[in-house]
Amino acid sequence: LLVSVATPGCDGFPSLDSKESCKYWGLEREQPCSLLPCALCVQYYVNETEIVDFPRFRHRGLLLDTSRHYLPLKAILQTLDVMAYNKFNVFHWHIVDDPSFPYESVTFPELSRKGAFNAITHVYTASDVKAVIEYARLRGIRVIAEFDTPGHTLSWGPGAPGLLTPCYSGKNLSGTYGPINPILNSTYEFVTRFFQEVSAVFPDFFLHLGGDEVDFTCWKSNPKIRAFMQEMGFGDDFTKLESFYIQRLLDIISSFGKGYVVWQEVFDNGVKVRPDTIVHVWKENATPYMQEMAQVTKAGYRALLSAPWYLNHISYGQDWMEAYQVEPLKFEGSPEQKDRVIGGEACMWGEYVDVTNLTPRLWPRAGAVAERLWSNATVRNLQDAYVRLASFRCELLRRGIQAQPLFTGYCDHEFSGF
Amino acid sequence: LLVSVATPGCDGFPSLDSKESCKYWGLEREQPCSLLPCALCVQYYVNETEIVDFPRFRHRGLLLDTSRHYLPLKAILQTLDVMAYNKFNVFHWHIVDDPSFPYESVTFPELSRKGAFNAITHVYTASDVKAVIEYARLRGIRVIAEFDTPGHTLSWGPGAPGLLTPCYSGKNLSGTYGPINPILNSTYEFVTRFFQEVSAVFPDFFLHLGGDEVDFTCWKSNPKIRAFMQEMGFGDDFTKLESFYIQRLLDIISSFGKGYVVWQEVFDNGVKVRPDTIVHVWKENATPYMQEMAQVTKAGYRALLSAPWYLNHISYGQDWMEAYQVEPLKFEGSPEQKDRVIGGEACMWGEYVDVTNLTPRLWPRAGAVAERLWSNATVRNLQDAYVRLASFRCELLRRGIQAQPLFTGYCDHEFSGF
Numbered sequence: 001l002l003v004s005v006a007t008p009g010c011d012g013f014p015s016l017d018s019k020e021s022c023k024y025w026g027l028e029r030e031q032p033c034s035l036l037p038c039a040l041c042v043q044y045y046v047n048e049t050e051i052v053d054f055p056r057f058r059h060r061g062l063l064l065d066t067s068r069h070y071l072p073l074k075a076i077l078q079t080l081d082v083m084a085y086n087k088f089n090v091f092h093w094h095i096v097d098d099p100s101f102p103y104e105s106v107t108f109p110e111l112s113r114k115g116a117f118n119a120i121t122h123v124y125t126a127s128d129v130k131a132v133i134e135y136a137r138l139r140g141i142r143v144i145a146e147f148d149t150p151g152h153t154l155s156w157g158p159g160a161p162g163l164l165t166p167c168y169s170g171k172n173l174s175g176t177y178g179p180i181n182p183i184l185n186s187t188y189e190f191v192t193r194f195f196q197e198v199s200a201v202f203p204d205f206f207l208h209l210g211g212d213e214v215d216f217t218c219w220k221s222n223p224k225i226r227a228f229m230q231e232m233g234f235g236d237d238f239t240k241l242e243s244f245y246i247q248r249l250l251d252i253i254s255s256f257g258k259g260y261v262v263w264q265e266v267f268d269n270g271v272k273v274r275p276d277t278i279v280h281v282w283k284e285n286a287t288p289y290m291q292e293m294a295q296v297t298k299a300g301y302r303a304l305l306s307a308p309w310y311l312n313h314i315s316y317g318q319d320w321m322e323a324y325q326v327e328p329l330k331f332e333g334s335p336e337q338k339d340r341v342i343g344g345e346a347c348m349w350g351e352y353v354d355v356t357n358l359t360p361r362l363w364p365r366a367g368a369v370a371e372r373l374w375s376n377a378t379v380r381n382l383q384d385a386y387v388r389l390a391s392f393r394c395e396l397l398r399r400g401i402q403a404q405p406l407f408t409g410y411c412d413h414e415f416s417g418f
Numbered sequence: 419l420l421v422s423v424a425t426p427g428c429d430g431f432p433s434l435d436s437k438e439s440c441k442y443w444g445l446e447r448e449q450p451c452s453l454l455p456c457a458l459c460v461q462y463y464v465n466e467t468e469i470v471d472f473p474r475f476r477h478r479g480l481l482l483d484t485s486r487h488y489l490p491l492k493a494i495l496q497t498l499d500v501m502a503y504n505k506f507n508v509f510h511w512h513i514v515d516d517p518s519f520p521y522e523s524v525t526f527p528e529l530s531r532k533g534a535f536n537a538i539t540h541v542y543t544a545s546d547v548k549a550v551i552e553y554a555r556l557r558g559i560r561v562i563a564e565f566d567t568p569g570h571t572l573s574w575g576p577g578a579p580g581l582l583t584p585c586y587s588g589k590n591l592s593g594t595y596g597p598i599n600p601i602l603n604s605t606y607e608f609v610t611r612f613f614q615e616v617s618a619v620f621p622d623f624f625l626h627l628g629g630d631e632v633d634f635t636c637w638k639s640n641p642k643i644r645a646f647m648q649e650m651g652f653g654d655d656f657t658k659l660e661s662f663y664i665q666r667l668l669d670i671i672s673s674f675g676k677g678y679v680v681w682q683e684v685f686d687n688g689v690k691v692r693p694d695t696i697v698h699v700w701k702e703n704a705t706p707y708m709q710e711m712a713q714v715t716k717a718g719y720r721a722l723l724s725a726p727w728y729l730n731h732i733s734y735g736q737d738w739m740e741a742y743q744v745e746p747l748k749f750e751g752s753p754e755q756k757d758r759v760i761g762g763e764a765c766m767w768g769e770y771v772d773v774t775n776l777t778p779r780l781w782p783r784a785g786a787v788a789e790r791l792w793s794n795a796t797v798r799n800l801q802d803a804y805v806r807l808a809s810f811r812c813e814l815l816r817r818g819i820q821a822q823p824l825f826t827g828y829c830d831h832e833f834s835g836f
Contacts, residue, residue: 068826075836099826117828316731317770350826352735356815356833357822360775397774404775408486408517408768410535415774418493 013203014089014140016342021054057328059278059304059343060373061090061144062366064358067097067155068350070122075355077135082363082401084139085392086370091136092208092345094146095124101155103129103147107197108190110159129201144261145202147195148210150180150245162186165225167218178218182245183228192252199256206278207253211271212263214242243271250274261304267296278342280304290331297337305344309369311362312349318406320389321382324368329377343373363403364393431621432507432558434760439472475746477696477722477761478791479508479562480784482776485515485573486768488540493773495553500781500819502557503810504788509554510626510763512564513542519573521547521565525615526608528577547619562679563620565613566628568598568663580604583643585636596636600663601646610670617674624696625671629689630681632660661689668692679722685714696760698722708749715755723762727787729780730767736824738807739800742786747795761791781821782811 062083064071080091095103101115102123113119124132136143157164157177162184164177181187198207216238219225225241234240246266250273253260261278268287279296281289281303289307296303308326323346329338346369348362367389371379379385386406394411396403402415480501482489498509513521519533520541531537542550551561575582575595580602582595599605616625634656637643643659652658664684668691671678679696686705697714699707699721707725714721726744741764747756764787766780785807789797797803804824812829814821820833 069823070828070832072832072836100828118830121832122828313734314732315734352823352825354823354832355836356820357775357778360778402774405487405770405772407770410488410518410540412536414488414490414539414772418490418773 013137014142015205016058016142018089018140020058020089020140021052055087055089055374056376057341057343057373059090059345060088060370061092061304061343061345062088062362063092063094063146063306063345063347063349065094065097065348065350065353066102066124067094067100069354070100070102070117071350071355071358073124073128073131075358076132078359078401079362080132080136080139080141081399082359082396082403083141083370085396086367087374088346088366088370089141090343090345091132091141091143092146092347093132093143094148094208094349096147096155097152098154101159105194105197107193108159111156112159114158115155126201133203142204142206143202144204144206144208145198146208146210146261147198148208148212148263149191149249150182150242151212151214152210153180156180160190163190165218165222168221168223174221176218178222179214180245181225182219182241183225188248188252191249195249195252196256199253199258206259206261208261208280209246209249209253209266210263211242211246211266212282213265214238216242239269243269246271250277264292264296267299267301273301275300276302278302278304280306280345282306282310282347284308284310293328293341294331294333294337297333297340300340302340302342304342306347309344309346310349311346311365311369312351312353314361318386320365320368320406323365324372324382324385325380326372327377328372344369346370359402360404363396363401364389364406367392431555432560433623434476434560436507436558438476438507438558439470473505473507473792474794475759475761475791477508477763478506478788479510479722479761479763480506480780481510481512481564481724481763481765481767483512483515483766483768483771484520484542485512485518487772488518488520488535489768489773489776491542491546491549493776494550496777496819497780498550498554498557498559499817500777500814500821501559501788503814504785505792506764506784506788507559508761508763509550509559509561510564510765511550511561512566512626512767514565514573515570516572519577523612523615525611526577529574530577532576533573544619551621560622560624561620562622562624562626563616564626564628564679565616566626566630566681567609567667568600568660569630569632570628571598574598578608581608583636583640586639586641592639594636596640597632598663599643600637600659601643605663606666606670609667613667613670614674617671617676624677624679626679626698627664627667627671627684628681629660629664629684630700631683634660657687661687664689668695682710682714685717685719691719693718694720696720696722698724698763700724700728700765702726702728711746711759712749712751712755715751715758718758720758720760722760724765727762727764728767729764729783729787730769730771732779736804738783738786738824741783742790742800742803743798744790745795746790762787764788777820778822781814781819782807782824785810 064079100117101111104112104123104125106126112123116123133143163180165179165181167174167176167178219238219241229241250260254274259276261280264279264281264283267279279301281292284307293303293305305328309323328341328344346366353361390406393403393406397411397415398413400417402417482497518535519529522530522541522543524544530541534541554561581598583597583599585592585594585596637656637659647659668678672692677694679698682697682699682701685697697719699710702725711721711723723746727741746759746762764784771779808824811821811824815829815833816831818835820835
């Protein structure tokens with residue numbers, strides 16, 4: 001059985017510009033499922049066949065959140081396996097957030113020592129991180145790490161004294177903390193050293209810098225912050241203070257030769273970003289997300305869509321259909337604007353998800369998003385997609401992946417890992 | 419360490435009238451969790467203490483559906499374990515339905531041979547059923563089997579020729595089948611022999627006979643059925659035909675010395691049932707369920723509540739709270755009526771649930787229903803319940819049960835079965 005793949009080899013890391021179009025002759029490991037009943041592959045001979053396959057969008061990502069709940073290394077690696085089966089090519093690792101800081105930093109080991117749920121059992125060591133990156137690379141998956149600032153950083157506080165803004169209750173310190181303190185030089189010294197490490201550890205050209213949901217309450221309560229606002233002429237507009245921080249952060253990241261992805265607020269607030277910035281659209285309300293896609297691309301930035309693909313939002317029934325029916329380019333805009341939509345990401349935020357329910361909640365639902373991002377815009381028939389997804393789900397069970405059913409029925413090989 | 423339990427032994431099967439109130443002195447296996455951090459129990463000595471504990475409702479059930487998806491024996495047994503931890507005392511086994519017939523009948527082996535998803539791998543043998551009943555008995559749990567008729571019986575058809583109603587398309591047979599054919603003597607011969615077996619196999623006094631959602635379309639299409647309706651003077655009222663069937667079924671079951679539970683439609687349609695019938699309230703719309711509870715108990719029947727506890731209905735966030743806040747006696751009625759509410763059941767219907775997602779979807783959510791059915795009506799504080807449920811969920815993880823998180827956070831012993 002002769003298998004040849006026309007795409008050249010894959011030493012080095014995949015990137016946003018990696019060519020993913022392939023020409024297959026004969027059979028490739030993952031491919032034959034669309035040609036043959038898979039369990040029978042090994043016993044079959046196939047007439048010469050030619051497959052030309054290429055993705056519609058270059059960035060087909062999946063976000064996991066390892067801060068709200070810790071996910072063991074094994075769960076991340078298994079997710080990368082299933083991502084590869086689905087032709088996802090970006091693992092967006094939302095690694096730290098308010099609730100916990102599981103990333104073990106070499107430069108600032110106190111961050112996880114004091115910020116992880118458990119400094120021994122609930123952390124990602126340098127070698128864990130390397131393992132994830134290499135496992136992903138071998139599957140053609142990029143790892144984009146997100147260290148979200150200046151909000152979503154409560155867990156940074158205990159290990160980085162002075163980094164967060166102390167909140168006030170009237171004239172007194174309240175004992176609680178807010179976002180990163182943007183008015184101190186020490187903040188930027190810390191941020192520089194921390195992101196220098198992160199830039200080295202994660203080889204992808206892009207970092208995700210977050211920038212979403214900054215709560216101004218604490219900043220407003222702090223007299224030193226208010227004085228700084230006056231001094232800078234920001235008036236009462238705290239988005240200006242936020243932008244002041246983000247601006248400096250972006251310059252720091254640029255100085256390390258990295259590109260960045262930011263959540264849409266950074267764009268909405270008018271922060272001056274580099275022209276090659278990727279804006280990540282996630283809000284479902286306020287500005288309808290398709291309007292946001294139009295605005296982002298009209299401003300010349302590249303856009304990533306996640307708003308309709310929050311897979312942590314569950315409902316009764318076949319909710320994959322809604323995710324599948326999304327058309328990422330369905331907004332008013334020029335062909336150039338459409339070209340700036342580089343893809344999207346399915347998100348599995350962790351408020352209600354940990355290793356006990358991650359896999360069934362993710363698969364095969366995320367497969368609907370994967371197909372939307374890979375296949376031609378004309379591939380939209382729900383009945384056909386159901387048949388593919390249901391049969392793919394049975395394949396997952398055969399491989400020991402705890403993927404949940406789409407609807408009533410059974411598979412020849414049921415999940416055996418129970 | 420002296421442990422004595424005042425309740426006398428437990429040979430024989432539990433029943434609806436079993437005394438479940440207990441007086442403990444010292445420590446009992448499950449009890450100390452409310453007294454001590456459990457991981458430490460074995461190292462602690464406790465001053466003599468006295469616990470008096472008893473359930474508010476006698477029937478605290480959980481329904482599993484093994485027809486829409488097959489659940490392996492191991493999953494059922496594990497569910498019984500966790501039910502016991504939650505003091506559930508009835509396993510309502512919705513064993514067969516339209517999609518598949520996994521019950522291996524000795525009298526009619528063709529039923530599962532032709533009606534199971536797979537006659538070898540997707541069936542419950544006589545020994546499986548015995549194992550479930552005995553495993554349950556040892557945990558103080560009754561097993562009430564449901565063989566739902568005359569609707570929800572499509573899977574019975576292939577193995578029982580002539581049992582189902584042949585549907586017509588105009589003047590011709592359409593090739594499809596409807597509910598059980600209520601006009602043939604052969605039907606009642608079959609039903610008698612089948613339920614004779616079932617009555618012997620399942621030792622509980624009660625059988626669940628279903629009786630819900632009978633679709634009249636096929637009956638209406640069939641000329642012989644229409645002729646029978648005329649003959650019997652039923653006019654166009656097909657509920658009368660349904661009642662005719664149910665009436666005969668109930669008489670058959672009574673003749674075996676069994677009691678029965680039926681879904682609310684049987685009551686709604688005015689079927690004459692025995693005074694000791696239990697009516698199972700499940701509809702959320704039409705008549706609001708609390709009004710239905712009032713009507714059922716006013717008519718003198720005992721009532722079981724499930725309408726607000728369909729745990730297969732999922733939504734984003736902490737939906738256990740809604741289940742927890744239900745008050746089963748919150749309807750207008752006399753004290754005698756309230757006494758007729760014997761309890762309720764959490765239901766996990768199987769359209770979207772199989773072994774891959776059963777456990778995380780069930781636990782700890784079903785625990786909220788269990789507490790509502792066990793504890794005093796005054797135990798209602800959501801914050802307190804959250805703390806109990808979250809700590810209980812960590813206990814489940816320590817025991818290897820894949821229970822999903824209630825919210826952000828971690829457990830000292832995370833789920834290790836991944």
